[in-house]
Amino acid sequence: MSKQEKYVSPEDIYDLQFPSDPQISPDGKKVIFVKKWIHKKEQKYYSNLYSVDTVRGTVVQFTRGEQKDIKPRWNRNGKQLLFIRSTQNKSELLSFYGGLGEPMPLISLEDGDIQDLAFSPDDKWVAVLIQKYDVSGEDRKKEPLKRDIDRLFYRLDGEGFRQKRAVQLFIVKSRGGRLIPITDVPRDVTDFAWNHDGTGIYYVTNDHEDPDRHMDEESIFFYSLKEKRHVRIEKPAGPIGWVQADPEGKYLYFAGHFKPGHSWGAVNSEIQQLHLETGEIHSLTASLDRTTDMVTLGDITPSFVKQKALFQTSEDLLFTVSSEGANPLFKFNILSGEITPLLDGPECVVSFSMSRDGKNIAVHLAQMERPDEIWLLELNSEKHFRRITFLNDEYMSSISCNVPEEYHIPSDNAVIQSWVLKPPGFNSKKKYPLLLQIHGGPRAQYGYTWFHEMQVFAAAGFVVLYTNPQGSQGYGHAFADAITGKWAEPAMNDLMAAVDYILELGFVDPEQCFVTGGSYGGYMTNWVISHTNRFKGAVTQRSICDLSSFFGTSDTGWDLEADFHDVPWKNPELYKKWSPITYADQIDTPLCIIHSENDLRCPVEQAEQLFVRLKYDKKPVRLVLFPEESHGLSRGGRPDRRVERLKLMLEEFRVKS
Numbered sequence: 044m045s046k047q048e049k050y051v052s053p054e055d056i057y058d059l060q061f062p063s064d065p066q067i068s069p070d071g072k073k074v075i076f077v078k079k080w081i082h083k084k085e086q087k088y089y090s091n092l093y094s095v096d097t098v099r100g101t102v103v104q105f106t107r108g109e110q111k112d113i114k115p116r117w118n119r120n121g122k123q124l125l126f127i128r129s130t131q132n133k134s135e136l137l138s139f140y141g142g143l144g145e146p147m148p149l150i151s152l153e154d155g156d157i158q159d160l161a162f163s164p165d166d167k168w169v170a171v172l173i174q175k176y177d178v179s180g181e182d183r184k185k186e187p188l189k190r191d192i193d194r195l196f197y198r199l200d201g202e203g204f205r206q207k208r209a210v211q212l213f214i215v216k217s218r219g220g221r222l223i224p225i226t227d228v229p230r231d232v233t234d235f236a237w238n239h240d241g242t243g244i245y246y247v248t249n250d251h252e253d254p255d256r257h258m259d260e261e262s263i264f265f266y267s268l269k270e271k272r273h274v275r276i277e278k279p280a281g282p283i284g285w286v287q288a289d290p291e292g293k294y295l296y297f298a299g300h301f302k303p304g305h306s307w308g309a310v311n312s313e314i315q316q317l318h319l320e321t322g323e324i325h326s327l328t329a330s331l332d333r334t335t336d337m338v339t340l341g342d343i344t345p346s347f348v349k350q351k352a353l354f355q356t357s358e359d360l361l362f363t364v365s366s367e368g369a370n371p372l373f374k375f376n377i378l379s380g381e382i383t384p385l386l387d388g389p390e391c392v393v394s395f396s397m398s399r400d401g402k403n404i405a406v407h408l409a410q411m412e413r414p415d416e417i418w419l420l421e422l423n424s425e426k427h428f429r430r431i432t433f434l435n436d437e438y439m440s441s442i443s444c445n446v447p448e449e450y451h452i453p454s455d456n457a458v459i460q461s462w463v464l465k466p467p468g469f470n471s472k473k474k475y476p477l478l479l480q481i482h483g484g485p486r487a488q489y490g491y492t493w494f495h496e497m498q499v500f501a502a503a504g505f506v507v508l509y510t511n512p513q514g515s516q517g518y519g520h521a522f523a524d525a526i527t528g529k530w531a532e533p534a535m536n537d538l539m540a541a542v543d544y545i546l547e548l549g550f551v552d553p554e555q556c557f558v559t560g561g562s563y564g565g566y567m568t569n570w571v572i573s574h575t576n577r578f579k580g581a582v583t584q585r586s587i588c589d590l591s592s593f594f595g596t597s598d599t600g601w602d603l604e605a606d607f608h609d610v611p612w613k614n615p616e617l618y619k620k621w622s623p624i625t626y627a628d629q630i631d632t633p634l635c636i637i638h639s640e641n642d643l644r645c646p647v648e649q650a651e652q653l654f655v656r657l658k659y660d661k662k663p664v665r666l667v668l669f670p671e672e673s674h675g676l677s678r679g680g681r682p683d684r685r686v687e688r689l690k691l692m693l694e695e696f697r698v699k700s
């Protein structure tokens with residue numbers, strides 16, 4: 044077999060490289076980044092730190108070993124680098140001082156996790172977020188005698204039963220010393236930022252008297268280190284993504300909105316500027332009608348990454364939004380109010396950092412052409428954007444695959460951005476099977492990422508169609524809000540319009556159309572097959588079929604009230620109307636249900652209900668459960684189970700084609 048004949052396979056996740064979180068040194072000469080890797084024998088993910096020289100391009104491995112090294116952060120003079128290391132028994136804040144060598148521990152915990160860190164403006168202190176465990180040591184490994192639950196939000200997918208102790212803010216001297224507690228709040232501190240001169244710290248927490256019923260009503264406090272006092276920063280109620288201090292100390296910046304009670308993502312998160320003296324607030328990004336949350340989905344590219352806006356100069360603030368499948372990088376000028384794009388191609392800026400003079404910007408970039416790499420944006424006399432890592436080039440030159448083609452497909456009330464990935468060696472005179480992929484969220488977007496799963500299906504001979512129907516984010520508030528109170532309808536019209544459009548192009552066999560999706564995408568898969576028989580087979584993954592039981596069993600199920608403006612016990616008809624299980628007798632499409640046993644977001648009872656109902660009715664249905672796994676199996680599950688899931692789907696569709 045020649046090199047060109049090798050196609051993307053499920054097992055290729057073992058060959059892929061996953062760089063992230065590039066942190067450029069203050070002088071702009073090197074970029075430290077995190078590289079995740081898979082230990083095939085142990086079936087575990089680890090990560091180490093690497094550095095790349097921005098001029099010569101040489102890559103050096105900075106840390107080694109079977110641990111998770113994350114969040115590298117430089118101090119201002121570039122002499123100290125801190126990062127977090129997690130091993131099975133310990134969570135440490137480690138420090139490199141003055142170059143390589145062995146990193147020294149600043150903090151070493153056996154009874155908690157260090158989650159985030161930031162140097163003070165004078166580099167003398169470090170603020171850290173720590174989650175202390177309710178029980179520590181050997182007891183952590185044992186199941187308790189009982190669980191006594193007294194709050195609504197008591198479980199979290201991917202984590203399990205939530206700790207009773209909240210995440211708190213601490214400070215420690217950057218050269219080492221005692222860990223000093225700053226907060227003692229009942230609910231987690233979710234973000235923080237030093238103020239301009241390091242005399243205090245802003246932090247975010249939910250101090251609502253009923254926080255679990257009001258999860259999107261967060262508050263900002265300022266802690267003065269001199270006065271040892273916490274002061275609330277007055278603002279209207281609403282969620283907060285991050286806080287950022289102004290280099291001049293006049294304003295406070297944060298990401299969020301002031302419309303609590305709306306479903307997550309239905310309202311754009313905007314950058315808010317708060318005048319610290321007058322308390323006046325105005326949105327810097329309202330005119331864009333885009334969310335500042337990173338909601339592009341992928342299985343190689345991380346989603347929902349928190350990237351704060353960063354000051355390039357005291358006047359210019361750089362930030363990203365999710366827009367039409369991309370995550371462009373913008374510059375906001377505080378004086379003129381002008382917003383200018385710095386990077387606005389068909390690509391996703393996942394995260395970025397800046398050199399001290401603001402002229403060199405390291406970017407974690409996702410694209411459709413290749414798996415993620417680290418890039419450098421140079422803003423000297425001319426703008427220059429170049430790739431500085433080539434980690435996946437060897438893999439890419441060993442396989443043959445296509446880049447998705449973009450279509451803008453008219454539907455009833457909207458134009459739907461869509462992508463078609465054709466099999467390698469595509470011949471327009473042939474007829475191919477079609478796989479429609481439906482994304483979840485629902486307020487998220489497919490976009491410009493190299494998507495392993497899509498490539499696997501194209502390699503197996505499918506034309507893969509994936510779209511952003513109404514309900515997706517990236518097209519403005521009205522588009523994302525279009526499914527509120529009627530989850531399935533607008534998306535169903537848009538998805539079917541996209542399939543019709545692609546069939547018209549003539550290279551798809553209309554008798555060989557398949558459909559799949561995960562989470563809300565699984566909900567839509569269930570809806571599609573209970574409302575049409577045009578698909579030859581379906582795989583529904585981590586899906587929702589019964590909104591009423593979902594309300595009480597999902598980790599955050601009561602959030603449905605924000606979508607449906609009612610609760611199931613008061614309006615059972617509404618919940619029934621929009622639940623695919625209501626239409627189960629109309630399902631004739633052969634269905635494979637894939638679900639993770641430990642999915643707390645869309646609990647396994649959703650899969651069980653659908654399976655039993657269809658099996659009882661003697662319909663063609665199969666249930667495949669993945670033990671231990673959570674909602675994120677397809678992108679963060681045990682590697683062999685990720686491979687197995689893809690193989691299973693290939694087998695399922697092959698049998699029917």
Ligand SMILES: CSCC[C@H](NC=O)C(=O)N[C@@H](C)C(=O)O
Pocket residue numbers: 482483484485487561562563564585644645674
């Ligand atoms: C609104 S119900 C839960 C659906 C879920 N949302 C967030 O977890 C979802 O659709 N998730 C997507 C991103 C997925 O798992 O692919």
